Amino acid sequence: MSENLEYPGPLQGGNRLHLQADCENCFGLCCAALPFAASVDFAIDKDAGQPCPNLQSDFRCGVHKNLRQLGFRGCTVYDCFGAGQKVSQVTYRGRDWRQAPESAQQMFEVLPIMRHLHELLWYLTEALTLQPARSIRGELSSALGETERLTHLSPDSLLELNVAAHRADVNALLLQTSELVRTEARRQQKNPPKRQKAYGRGADLIGAKLRGADLRAANLRGAYLIAADLREADLRAADLIGADFRDADLRGANLTGSIFLTQAQLNAAKGDPNTKLPPLLTHPAHW
Structure with missing residues (x-):
């Protein structure tokens, strides 16, 4: 192992707690919206939009404590970056897909789009805490604000959103951040x-x-x-x-x-x- 180094510390802010999954405020969306195939990660096949047989009426997983032992390792790996509760409580205002089955398919299609946006929020929020990236903090803040704005669009607008184009724009800033951070870290390396x-x-x-x-x-x-x-x-x-x-x-x-x-x-x-x-x-x- 190399010697202990002190890399540039964080700037103010960087709260990402809202970008962590809160299953208590989600309608079990990942358990219903996403497909999976029988493999080393999943014990069974499940189509997109088909609720997992382990999903209970309260939207909780009935085998949560034993997922890996029962062959559902993939479930323990997945992270929605807080998109599940955002779709459930903000986009659909707390009305779940069982109460409003006519909205179920749309809700399931919105989830992966929201997840992409929340993942970008995770990276941008982190980038804003990194001292070497302070020279582009204005651009990062603008990208963060725009991404957050997109997460509050209506379901119809979210489905029409060109996420790939937005992701490409954000990625250009993340690349700049990476170069700045890694260059500064190399400069500070004693050995x-x-x-x-x-x-x-x-x-x-x-x-x-x-x-x-x-x-x-x-x-x-x-x-x-x-x-x-x-x-x-x-x-x-x-x-x-x-x-x-x-x-x-x-x-x-x-x-x-x-x-x-x-x-x-x-x-x-x-x-x-x-x-x-x-x-x-x-x-x-x-x-």
């Missing part, structure tokens, strides 16, 4: 690696042997880290947006200061109490 491999977006690192690797400030955007050995790896200030951590071994890894990491990515990985995480993210129960 930078002499040769750090440039992985780049979408790098194929499936099953890679990276135990103890110095990956500080690495660009791992969209990297395929499925079943990679990242035990005791140093991932501080690494850009992890969209990285696939399914079954990656993060035991003892240091992810403090990494950027654009999500709870869903951690839920898909393996780790232990020695895995160091950024604020707001937690060690999954199955670790």
Whole structure:
């Protein structure tokens, strides 16, 4: 492991608690709207719009405590970024799809759109806390405000929204943020690696042997880290947006200061109490 470093701290703000799932205020939307196929992640097939047989009348999961044991690992990985309660309580004003079955299909189609927007809110809110990105804080704030505005559109307007175009605009700002943060982190490294491999977006690192690797400030955007050995790896200030951590071994890894990491990515990985995480993210129960 590398020496302890103090990467640039956060700016004021950055509250992302409302971007965490609140199942108590959701109508079990992910359990009804989303499809899944029998696999290592799901014990059964389920079509989109078909409520899961484990969904109870109060919109709670009847087997929540035993999902992994019963073959529903995929459910423990999914994270809606708070989109479920937003659609339930704001977009549809607390009227659920059982009370108003005529709105069920539309509600189910709105959920993934809202999730995309809430995921962008998660990244933008984080970007605004990063000191090296202060030079573009105005642009980030504007993008955050516009994205939040879009989440309050009517169901019909949400369905007509070009989410891909908006995501591309936001991603350009997130790329700038990443470059600023990683450049500053490299500048502050007291003992930078002499040769750090440039992985780049979408790098194929499936099953890679990276135990103890110095990956500080690495660009791992969209990297395929499925079943990679990242035990005791140093991932501080690494850009992890969209990285696939399914079954990656993060035991003892240091992810403090990494950027654009999500709870869903951690839920898909393996780790232990020695895995160091950024604020707001937690060690999954199955670790």
